[in-house]
Amino acid sequence: xxxxxxxxxxxxxxxxxxxxxxxxxxxxxxxxxxxxxxxxxxxxxxxxxxxxxxxxxxxxxxxxxxxxxxxxxxxxxxxxxxxxxxxxxxxxxxxxxxxxxxxxxxxxxxxxxxxxxxxxxxxxxxxxxxxxxxxxxxxxxxxxxxxxxxxxxxxxxxxxxxxxxxxxxxxxxxxxxxxxxxxxxxxxxxxxxxxxxxxxxxxxxxxxxxxxxxxxxxxxxxxxxxxxxxxxxxxxxxxxxxxxxxxxxxxxxxxxxxxxxxxxxxxxxxxxxxxxxxxxxxxxxxxxxxxxxxxxxxxxxxxxxxxxxxxxxxxxxxxxxxxxxxxxxxxxxxxxxxxxxxxxxxxxxxxxxxxxxxxxxxxxxxxxxxxxxxxxxxxxxxxxxxxxxxxxxxxxxxxxxxxxxxxxxxxxxxxxxxxxxxxxxxxxxxxxxxxxxxxxxxxxxxxxxxxxxxxxxxxxxxxxxxxxxxxxxxxxxxxxxxxxxxxxxxxxxxxxxxxxxxxxxxxxxxxxxxxxxxxxxxx
Numbered sequence: 001x002x003x004x005x006x007x008x009x010x011x012x013x014x015x016x017x018x019x020x021x022x023x024x025x026x027x028x029x030x031x032x033x034x035x036x037x038x039x040x041x042x043x044x045x046x047x048x049x050x051x052x053x054x055x056x057x058x059x060x061x062x063x064x065x066x067x068x069x070x071x072x073x074x075x076x077x078x079x080x081x082x083x084x085x086x087x088x089x090x091x092x093x094x095x096x097x098x099x100x101x102x103x104x105x106x107x108x109x110x111x112x113x114x115x116x117x118x119x120x121x122x123x124x125x126x127x128x129x130x131x132x133x134x135x136x137x138x139x140x141x142x143x144x145x146x147x148x149x150x151x152x153x154x155x156x157x158x159x160x161x162x163x164x165x166x167x168x169x170x171x172x173x174x175x176x177x178x179x180x181x182x183x184x185x186x187x188x189x190x191x192x193x194x195x196x197x198x199x200x201x202x203x204x205x206x207x208x209x210x211x212x213x214x215x216x217x218x219x220x221x222x223x224x225x226x227x228x229x230x231x232x233x234x235x236x237x238x239x240x241x242x243x244x245x246x247x248x249x250x251x252x253x254x255x256x257x258x259x260x261x262x263x264x265x266x267x268x269x270x271x272x273x274x275x276x277x278x279x280x281x282x283x284x285x286x287x288x289x290x291x292x293x294x295x296x297x298x299x300x301x302x303x304x305x306x307x308x309x310x311x312x313x314x315x316x317x318x319x320x321x322x323x324x325x326x327x328x329x330x331x332x333x334x335x336x337x338x339x340x341x342x343x344x345x346x347x348x349x350x351x352x353x354x355x356x357x358x359x360x361x362x363x364x365x366x367x368x369x370x371x372x373x374x375x376x377x378x379x380x381x382x383x384x385x386x387x388x389x390x391x392x393x394x395x396x397x398x399x400x401x402x403x404x405x406x407x408x409x410x411x412x413x414x415x416x417x418x419x420x421x422x423x424x425x426x427x428x429x430x431x432x433x434x435x436x437x438x439x440x441x442x443x444x445x446x447x448x449x450x451x452x453x454x455x456x457x458x459x460x461x462x463x464x465x466x467x468x469x470x471x472x473x474x475x476x477x478x479x480x481x482x483x484x485x486x487x488x489x490x491x492x493x494x495x496x497x498x499x500x501x502x503x504x505x506x507x508x509x510x511x512x513x514x515x516x517x518x519x520x521x522x523x
Contacts, residue, residue, distance in 0.1 A: 003361045003387050004323040005087075005210040006314060007380075009058070010303055011051065011099055012219035012343065013329040015353040017300045025232060025293075026300035030308035031357060034325055036368060038359030039403050043374045045412035045430055046331040049343050049351040050274050051101050051219075052076070052523075054330040054377060059083060059102060059127065061381025061396035063510055064415060068517035069102075071419035072273070075112055075520055076102040081395050083381035085128030087210045090390045095131040095199050098192045098214030102127065104521035105141040111520075115142035129212075133195050135188045137163050137216050138223070145188050156182040161221035164523075166279035170295075172234075174288035175279055175341070176221035177295055184225045188216055189299070193306040197313045205317070210384065213310060215303055218333070220342065222295035224302060231301055234294035239286055242337030242350060242483045247282065250339035256487045258439055258472045260424065261346065265339060268464055273418050274344035281340050289336045296335060324387045325359040328377065337483065345416045347428040347437045347474065348484045352414050358383070358401060366403045373409035374430050375401055397510060413508060419519050422466065429505040433478045436501035441470035475501075 015021050018028045020035040021042075047057045048064050056062075056069040056076045060083070064070045067080055084094045103112035110116045117126060117134065119142050124132045135145035138160030150157065159180040166175035184190055196213050203209055217224075244250045254262040263269035267280035307327070314323050332351040334340040343351045354377065360366040379398035386392065386400040402409065416426040423443040429436050475491070475498055476484040488494055 002208045002322070002389060003364065004208060004314075004319055005092075005384055005387055006213065006310070006323055006325045007211065007384070008213045008215070008307055008310070008325070008327045009098075010215050010217060010329045012331060012333045013300070013303075013355060014332045014335055014350065015355050017218070017296075018355050020357070021355055023300075025237070026297040026304070028300065028304040030304045030311060031327055031355075034327060034357045034359040037362075038325070038357060038368060039366070039401070040370050041354075041356040041358075041375055041401070042370060042372045043412070043430065044328070044354040044356035045352045045374060045376050045414055046354055047376055047378050047414055049331045049345075049347070049414065049416065051330055052104075055101050056080070057378050058330070058380050061378060061393075061398050063378055063397055063413070064417075065512040066397060066510055068513045070415070070417040070516065071519060072523045073104055073106075073419050073519040073521045074517045075104060077517070078113070080127075081393065082128035083384050083396075084210065084212070086381075086385060086390060086393060087388055088128050088130060090388055091208060092388065093203055093207050093209040094129045094211075095196075095209070096126070096129040096212040096214060097131075097133045097195050097199060098135050098188075098212075099216045100126075100132070100134055100214065104523060105136060106521040106523055107142065110142070118142050118144045118147055121147075131199055133199075135192055135216060137219060137221060138188070145191055148191070149182075149186065153182060153186050156180075156186065159223065161223045163221055164276045165221075166276035170291050172285065172288045172291045174284075174291050175276065176223075177292060178221070178223040179226035179229055180223040182225055184227050184302075187225050187302075189302050189306050193309045196310050200313060200317065208388070210388070215306065217303055218296045218299040222292055222299065224295055224298050228298050228302060232294040232297045234287070234291040237290040237293055239289065240293070240336040243289075243339060244485065247339070250282075253338060253485045256485075257474060258468065259466045260422070261338075263464065263466055264344075269422070269466055271342065271344045272422065275342035279341070284339065284341065289341075292341065293335055296333075321363045322361050324361045324364070325357075326380065326383070327355065327357045327359075328380070329354055330377075345418060345422075345424045345426060347414055347416065347426055347435065348476070349435070349478070349482075352428070352430070352435075358403075360387075360403065369404045371402055371405055371407070373402065373405070373407050374412035375409055376412045411504065411508060413505070415509075424468065427505055427509065429501055429508065431501060431504065434497070434501060435474070435476045435478065435484065436498065436505065437474040438502055438505060439468045439470065439472040442467045473498075
């Protein structure tokens with residue numbers, strides 16, 4: 001009997017969502033206990049700041065420029081490698097329960113298998129997982145959860161907010177929020193936990209297994225069960241430490257960055273890649289931000305409780321001593337930093353930095369530790385192979401995560417290639433306490449036209465188009481400027497450092513996939 005692997009991911013969760021990572025609001029005792037007994041990574045980074053590229057990197061152990069999903073809306077090729085297939089072939093039972101999103105969710109014709117599975121009443125196999133049960137953000141798109149909710153609670157469907165619609169809600173008129181009348185046990189977080197427990201109970205005591213538990217929260221929309229609203233009162237919250245404090249100060253901070261930052265804030269150029277087209281950050285009030293944050297904290301507490309239930313069931317099956325537990329997310333969320341919400345082409349810690357905890361099986365004898373060297377989600381697949389005692393395939397581009405400080409890890413990389421018609425291209429290296437982002441010359445007209453999204457929400461096209469010529473960039477010192485408010489890209493005193501970081505960045509990037517893949521849907 002080998003070591004089992006319980007891999008838990010959330011969606012769009014900040015590093016500081018957890019108490020063990022400095023969070024002050026949401027209570028996360030299950031995650032904190034894993035951190036105390038295992039390895040907590042202080043500088044884990046996403047390789048892309050939106051869902052599909054990040055999730056494809058987790059599955060393949062490859063950078064986006066290798067597997068090809070460089071943006072949302074590009075389906076992961078059906079022949080892409082999968083760590084789940086590697087483990088399955090080594091004798092592991094494999095399952096993915098929750099959100100997958102390796103293929104576009106906007107798929108009315110059932111073009112992609114990820115959507116056909118639930119429509120056809122099938123639960124696998126899929127990409128190396130012998131069993132899958134999918135769930136998304138409420139009763140939208142194709143998923144097993146949608147099927148179940150529509151059958152069991154048809155009167156509760158209207159309580160879920162459609163994604164990417166910034167219509168006002170809640171008590172403050174904030175975008176994408178609602179106090180959902182759905183019973184807690186019917187909400188997708190608890191439904192996923194229930195389905196994981198049910199799958200675990202199909203296994204024999206001596207089975208080796210790999211289970212990816214993929215929760216859709218706290219990704220927007222923010223509509224947890226109304227029964228849980230008592231947990232956090234938005235009136236008690238302060239603005240986050242990463243908020244500059246006033247609209248004037250926000251504009252001052254954003255004006256020091258490349259032009260699309262301030263242009264989005266002011267509503268001149270919408271963030272069509274990763275936010276509602278009808279959302280203008282400058283119109284967000286402090287109270288609206290507080291209410292959104294309260295609902296996110298509530299969702300984070302519910303996620304932690306669902307994790308505790310699953311972990312408790314693993315223990316009840318006498319698997320605890322031989323089960324490795326890894327907890328992370330796909331990318332972060334602004335949640336008020338810089339006066340912004342959502343995510344997108346903005347390479348700062350709010351979006352790139354991940355919560356990442358690895359509690360090795362107690363039988364492995366790993367000493368609890370905190371690792372501050374930079375690592376990436378590209379390393380997860382290789383880590384799973386190491387846990388299983390399987391050779392890491394040559395096609396994986398990450399390496400097993402360290403279990404102690406002093407690993408010699410030097411850098412993490414993150415990239416951005418816009419899916420729509422703004423053509424932003426960004427390459428980032430995190431090294432030696434610095435974040436350095438190169439803006440490559442913009443490409444125009446290569447993706448789906450953002451007019452489709454403007455039409456969907458009935459909003460006007462952008463007032464201007466921002467084109468980068470390749471000389472722009474961002475450079476932040478994480479020690480002196482932890483919120484990344486001061487862009488030092490053009491600081492004459494740092495020319496040598498900047499040149500060194502840029503050279504290291506390009507030396508470290510793997511060759512891009514040729515030909516590249518193209519966008520097939522909006523998301």
